[in-house]
Amino acid sequence: MLKITILDGYVDEPTCLGVPPYISPYPRYIAGAIWSFDKSAHISYLTIDQIRKEKQFLQVLSNSDLIIVIAGTSVPGRYLSGFPASPNELVYLMNQLSRPKKILTGPAARYGFGLSGGKKTKEIDFVKDAFNLIIGGDGDIVLYDLFKNKFDIENVDTSKCRKNASFIRNYAILGSKIVKFHPNYPDYLITEIETFRGCPRSIVGGCSFCSEPAKGPPDFRPIKDIVDEIKSLYNSGVRHFRIGGQPCIFSYMAIDAEKNEYPKPNPEALEKLFSGIRNAAPNLKTLHIDNANPGILARFPTECKRICKTIIKYHTPGDVAAFGVESVDPIVILKNNLKASSEEVISAINLLNEVGSKIGFNGMPELLPGLNFVFGLVGETKNTYNLNYEFLEGVLDKNLLLRRINLRQVIPIPGTKMFDVGSKIISKNKQHFQRFKKKVRANIERPMLEKMLPKGSILKDIYSEKYKGKLTFGRQVGSYPLLIGIPGIFPKNNFFDVKVIDYGFRSITAIPYPLDINTASRQTIEALPGIGKKRAIRILANRPFTDKKQLINALDDSEIFDKVQDYICI
Numbered sequence: 001m002l003k004i005t006i007l008d009g010y011v012d013e014p015t016c017l018g019v020p021p022y023i024s025p026y027p028r029y030i031a032g033a034i035w036s037f038d039k040s041a042h043i044s045y046l047t048i049d050q051i052r053k054e055k056q057f058l059q060v061l062s063n064s065d066l067i068i069v070i071a072g073t074s075v076p077g078r079y080l081s082g083f084p085a086s087p088n089e090l091v092y093l094m095n096q097l098s099r100p101k102k103i104l105t106g107p108a109a110r111y112g113f114g115l116s117g118g119k120k121t122k123e124i125d126f127v128k129d130a131f132n133l134i135i136g137g138d139g140d141i142v143l144y145d146l147f148k149n150k151f152d153i154e155n156v157d158t159s160k161c162r163k164n165a166s167f168i169r170n171y172a173i174l175g176s177k178i179v180k181f182h183p184n185y186p187d188y189l190i191t192e193i194e195t196f197r198g199c200p201r202s203i204v205g206g207c208s209f210c211s212e213p214a215k216g217p218p219d220f221r222p223i224k225d226i227v228d229e230i231k232s233l234y235n236s237g238v239r240h241f242r243i244g245g246q247p248c249i250f251s252y253m254a255i256d257a258e259k260n261e262y263p264k265p266n267p268e269a270l271e272k273l274f275s276g277i278r279n280a281a282p283n284l285k286t287l288h289i290d291n292a293n294p295g296i297l298a299r300f301p302t303e304c305k306r307i308c309k310t311i312i313k314y315h316t317p318g319d320v321a322a323f324g325v326e327s328v329d330p331i332v333i334l335k336n337n338l339k340a341s342s343e344e345v346i347s348a349i350n351l352l353n354e355v356g357s358k359i360g361f362n363g364m365p366e367l368l369p370g371l372n373f374v375f376g377l378v379g380e381t382k383n384t385y386n387l388n389y390e391f392l393e394g395v396l397d398k399n400l401l402l403r404r405i406n407l408r409q410v411i412p413i414p415g416t417k418m419f420d421v422g423s424k425i426i427s428k429n430k431q432h433f434q435r436f437k438k439k440v441r442a443n444i445e446r447p448m449l450e451k452m453l454p455k456g457s458i459l460k461d462i463y464s465e466k467y468k469g470k471l472t473f474g475r476q477v478g479s480y481p482l483l484i485g486i487p488g489i490f491p492k493n494n495f496f497d498v499k500v501i502d503y504g505f506r507s508i509t510a511i512p513y514p515l516d517i518n519t520a521s522r523q524t525i526e527a528l529p530g531i532g533k534k535r536a537i538r539i540l541a542n543r544p545f546t547d548k549k550q551l552i553n554a555l556d557d558s559e560i561f562d563k564v565q566d567y568i569c570i
Contacts, residue, residue, distance in 0.1 A: 005044040005064040006030060006178070007051070009071030009085030011106050012114075014212050015194075015291060016245050018070075020047070020082035021477065022190045023182055025245060026070045026106055026139065029168055032175025033140035037147040045181035048085040051093065061093075064100045068143065069131070072107030073114040074121070074211055076408045080473070080483070081184070081465060087113045087127050094130035101151075104131045105139030111211065111413045118376060118409035118426040120419070137161045140171050165196060165221040172225070176232040186237040188463055188477060188493070190286065193230065194245025195273075196220040200257045201247075201339060207326065208336035208417040209374060209410045212247050217258035223273050231280035240477050241281070243273075244290030249311075249321070250304050251296055262299050267306040274314040285461075287314065288479035292321040292369075297351050298344035308355040312367055317360020318478045319367040320403045321352060326374040327384060328391045335379035336417075342391055345371075353400050362476060363459040365452060370404035370480055375433050376426035377410060377418070385429075385436045392444045401452050404480050405445055407437055441505040449503050455529075456566065457500045458513055459484070464492050470523045474498075483507040488524035499567055501527060514569040517551065518544040528567055530560040545570050 006027045011018040018024025027045060034041050044064070048071075050057045061067055071085045087108070094102050104127065107114075112121030124134060135142045137159040145156050162168055182189050198215040199206055206213025230241060243249060251257060253269035277287065289311060297304040311319065327333060328342035340348070349369050356367030373388060395402060409426050412418040426433075453459070462484055464474040472490045475481035484498060485507055498510035511524055517539065525536040535555060542554040548570060552561045 001040065001042055002065045003042050003044070003063060004034060004066045004068065005046060005061055005100075007046050007048065007061070007067055007069045009048045009069055009090065009106070009108075010073075010082060011070060012073040012075055012077045012084065013107055014075055014210055015197075015247050017077075017192055017242075017290075019077065019079050019084060020049070021184050021188050021240075022192050022242070023179060023184075024070075024192050025172065025194050028175035028178055028191075029138075029140040029171045030068060030070070030105070030143060030175065031178040032168075032171030032173065033144040034147065035174045036170055037144055043178065045178050047082065047183060048089070049082045050183060058096075061097055062099060067094075067097065067100045067102045068139070069094075069102065069104045070106040070139070071104065071113070072109065072111065074107050074111055074411060074413050076114070076116055076411055080475070086115070087122050091127050091130045094127075101133075102131045103133045103135060103143070105135040105142070109134045109139075110136050111415070114411040114413065116411075118411075118423050120412045120422055121414065133158065140168065165219045166225060169222075169225045169228070172229040173232045176229065176238075177236045179233065179236055179238055186239060187495075188240075189238065190240040190242050190477060191233050191238050192242055192244045193226060194221065195226060195243060195249070195252050196246050199247045200251055200254065200263050201261050201337075203259070204261050205337055205417075207324070207338055208378060209326075209412070210247075211413055211416060214415050218251065218254070220253050220257075223253075223269065223276055226273060227276035227280050230277050234281040234284065239281075239284050240286035241277070241284060242286070242288045242290060242479050243277075244288075244479070247291050247324075248293035248296055249289045250292055250300075250307055254296075262293075262295055265296060265300050265303040265307060267303050267310065270307045271310050274310055278314045284316075286316050286477050288316065288319045290320075290322050290479060292323055292348075293339050294323045294325065294345045294348035294369075295340040297348035298340065301347070301351055305351060305355060308352065308367060312356060315367070316478070317362050317366045318364035318476055318481070319356070320370045320480045321367060322370045322372055322404070322406075322480070323348060325371045327377060327380070327388060329379070329381075329384040329387045331379040331381075332377050332384055336377045342387075345391075346395070349395060349400050349402070357401055362461060363453075363457055364476070364482075365401065365403065368401050368403035368452075370406065371402055372406045373408070375407070375409050375429065376423065378421055378425070380425050380429060382429070382432055385432045389436060389439060392440060396444055396447060399451070402448055403452070405440060405448075407433075407440060409433065445506055446503050449508060453500050453508060455500050455502070458497060459500070459510065460497045461495050462486075462498050462510075464490050464494050464496070466492070485509045486511060486524075487527040488521040501529060501567075511567060513567065515567055517568045517570055529563040531564060535560070
């Protein structure tokens with residue numbers, strides 16, 4: 001029996017995220033394809049972080065007959081729980097393994113390795129000698145053919161892609177059980193769910209930097225296929241889902257999507273999809289979405305409002321509709337064939353604020369927009385940055401809420417118009433970009449956070465992930481979760497509630513709520529409103545307290561007690 005190991009080097013694409021706590025469809029589809037051919041096949045699943053951290057996992061790779069590596073980023077990202085495999089890292093790792101056959105698939109095999117924003121992808125030739133086979137098509141489809149042809153590499157088309165969206169139904173369902181091997185399983189693992197491939201704007205060429213239009217018009221997965229996949233994942237123990245594998249959730253099953261750049265949304269299909277998901281996974285803990293085209297929301301507000309209400313009816317709060325704005329500069333919009341004008345983006349932001357700004361059961365707004373800006377595009381000048389900043393100032397002045405503002409530099413990838421342009425515009429405007437980022441962080445994002453989550457707001461189910469000095473960092477499970485710094489050292493991989501006490505850049509500071517004043521660390525006590533180092537030492541010296549009078553006496557100031565009493569328990 002073949003020993004097969006799927007090594008997840010993580011992916012990040014315009015329509016797919018597979019960096020922890022996410023697991024992308026790639027390893028699930030590939031495992032399903034192998035099990036479709038041979039139900040008894042022995043498949044192991046490892047992440048690149050497991051290889052980095054524990055040498056014992058290298059032995060699993062060494063003992064394998066076949067290693068299937070999934071890797072590649074085509075959009076730049078910032079990560080907390082993991083980091084995508086680099087080409088140098090993979091070459092070094094694969095060259096240590098003489099016995100197994102080695103196969104590379106994923107975005108890296110198709111486009112090359114995206115290293116960071118502002119740089120072209122690194123060509124696949126760099127790693128080709130480290131692998132026996134590089135699959136530029138759909139890894140699941142090609143691997144099935146490879147097994148079927150008894151590993152006769154010469155007679156297998158490595159560029160082959162699936163015939164249609166229904167073709168991967170069985171792979172998606174059969175491969176769902178591979179999630180049990182993920183180190184984040186089950187409490188902190190989000191499964192990325194694909195709804196369709198391709199883009200309605202492919203008929204006009206799509207945005208200059210995006211790879212999705214190259215896949216052609218939308219190819220929708222049937223509602224039953226998606227629901228059955230989620231049911232299978234749910235039965236395997238998964239409780240967190242993101243409907244993220246599409247360029248625009250509002251365009252799912254849209255009318256005449258293959259004919260119109262901005263097809264009319266189909267609210268009935270979205271109702272069937274989300275109600276079906278809830279029936280298949282009744283006790284799920286997270287159900288979020290990802291991408292949305294603001295041009296669709298602006299053109300079809302009635303239909304999109306219905307879809308928003310459907311999403312809110314079935315999802316979990318803290319949800320984000322990520323708008324691909326890219327730029328509000330009319331020149332950049334025109335030269336890069338972007339999807340929406342500044343007026344249309346404002347219209348879409350208004351719509352989501354109207355329907356989704358209410359605070360949900362976990363302390364976060366139900367559904368708010370996130371804005372993605374891309375820099376380094378054709379036509380960009382110093383004025384582009386001024387216009388983008390004025391736009392964001394206008395959003396803030398209108399008291400509209402944004403859940404997230406993502407500022408990134410384009411990765412020029414093969415097959416896009418930006419690939420020929422490369423990074424020369426990025427290099428030219430590097431200083432403008434850095435200044436713009438600082439201004440947005442200080443003058444837009446922080447005030448926006450203060451409006452969205454005033455001091456004293458309670459956020460539930462924060463998962464502790466990482467330490468930095470005497471700070472514990474945690475997040476809720478969800479789409480683009482807010483980073484929370486918690487003064488003090490708290491056990492990792494635990495869930496607890498917190499109360500907001502302050503704000504940082506793209507993050508908030510909070511303390512566990514309610515805070516037991518008799519057991520809290522000095523760092524946590526010092527962070528309480530009105531409590532500094534001296535009062536914290538006084539509290540520690542007088543513990544334990546049995547009633548509030550004793551604490552007031554220790555503080556020697558009833559006004560300070562009034563400030564902290566809503567944060568603590570005795």
